Amino acid sequence: MPFREICGQERAVGVLRRAWAGGRLAQAYCFTGPPSVGKRTTAVALAQAVNCLSPVPGDAGSLTPDACGTCRACTRIAAGQHPDVGLVAPEEKTVITIDQIRALAARASLRAYEGSVKVWILDPAHEMQEPAANAFLKTLEEPAAGTLFVLVTTAFSALLPTIRSRCQEVRFAVLGEAPLRTILERHGWRAEDAAAAAAMAGGRAERALALEPDRLGAAPVRLAEEVWGSLGSLPALLDQAERLGKDRAALESALEILSAFARDAVVARFASEEAPGLSAERRALVERTVGDTTLAAILRVHAAHREARQALAWRAQPRLAAERMLLKMREAVWHE
Ligand SMILES: [Zn+2]
Known part of the structure; x- marks a missing residue:
């Protein structure tokens, strides 16, 4: 989902859109905030933005461009099938393992396959055990060019300080009732049910x-x-x-x-x-x-x-x- 469709996170999304438009994206971001408010969705939107084959100009409310959401790159990213965009999340275990981080490091050192920027999303980033976190730190210290990391977490302080200091923190807010209503209505809810549930x-x-x-x-x-x-x-x-x-x-x-x-x-x-x-x-x-x-x-x-x-x-x-x-x-x- 492109940036323009993300509900209720104007501040966080604004920071990212301006950085992208100005060519000032950080190498690594940490998206922090309460659970289930759009952090991972925004990470995917960022991956789409930097890899979109035909970005669209911003609308009146926002002068920065955005991903089209429909090109081959955008649709593959949304489907989790883009070779240069990877999600690292706990699999059978409840933690991100060192094997997962080693696989990430190996892929991160390769040249981008088809996109212009490789994007790695780690969610939840605080679920890295210490060996995994130390291995990830090495990757973060010597990143290949054209690589962007997004760490998603509800517990920023649980990350290693050495990882924290290499990430730019972007804070996400609790969703207000209006954006929640919009999200529910998009899922096909009737307006009155959406309003009641949002409350x-x-x-x-x-x-x-x-x-x-x-x-x-x-x-x-x-x-x-x-x-x-x-x-x-x-x-x-x-x-x-x-x-x-x-x-x-x-x-x-x-x-x-x-x-x-x-x-x-x-x-x-x-x-x-x-x-x-x-x-x-x-x-x-x-x-x-x-x-x-x-x-x-x-x-x-x-x-x-x-x-x-x-x-x-x-x-x-x-x-x-x-x-x-x-x-x-x-x-x-x-x-x-
Ligand atoms: Zn696109």
Whole structure:
């Protein structure tokens, strides 16, 4: 996806576009910021920009050029099939291994096969074990001409200081509701579902996408209210358990919504007036729903969501996991 289609990261994208247009790109960048806000997407956009066969002039809002998004280079990069653009990510293991870095180093020392600039994206860069990080440092110290590295991380401080000092940091922000809505609508969501999910996603695209109404079997708008409302009556609670636990995907989506709701309830308890990421409407809904539930009880509710998530990870039956979670919520809210 070219730069112009990236939502909600104007500052980071602006830094890169200006550097590219001015021929001032750094040899290595480190994209830092919260998870799921567009860091890797932007790294791919940068790879497209520097390798595009027919860049397009910038639109009125931005005078710098951009990748076309449709030429052979752009489409191959988007598909992960361009020989000069590589992604290094953990494979079976949860870390980037020294073998992966050695393979990168060998390919990085070759002349660019067909693009003008080789681009290596390491994501998540902090998942390099020490031997891998040291091997990568060597590559970074003696880079072949025409090579660009992009390290993507949520934990900049976890990188070796010697690697950090060789990268230019570009910070990415939490996504606002408007860019999240745009992203969801691009995925084919109806406007009202997109608006509701954007409000409870905590600024992360992945979390918002997990709230998909089709997976949930219901619109996400009222789910948390309905679940909290059912806690007072055992038959209503069991009905809820059946609905939430109808399958894994449904319960996973519901857990996203309920966790976000509990998180917002905690924030509403702490922050007296304006809290970042909590709109006045959302706050009113949260306060109306949780009533005078104490902070301690809300935290126990939040823990019940976390346990349900763990149970799912351990392959628990969704219906039982949902029931257990709702009973714990009931106990926290009604019997403190
Ligand atoms: Zn292109």
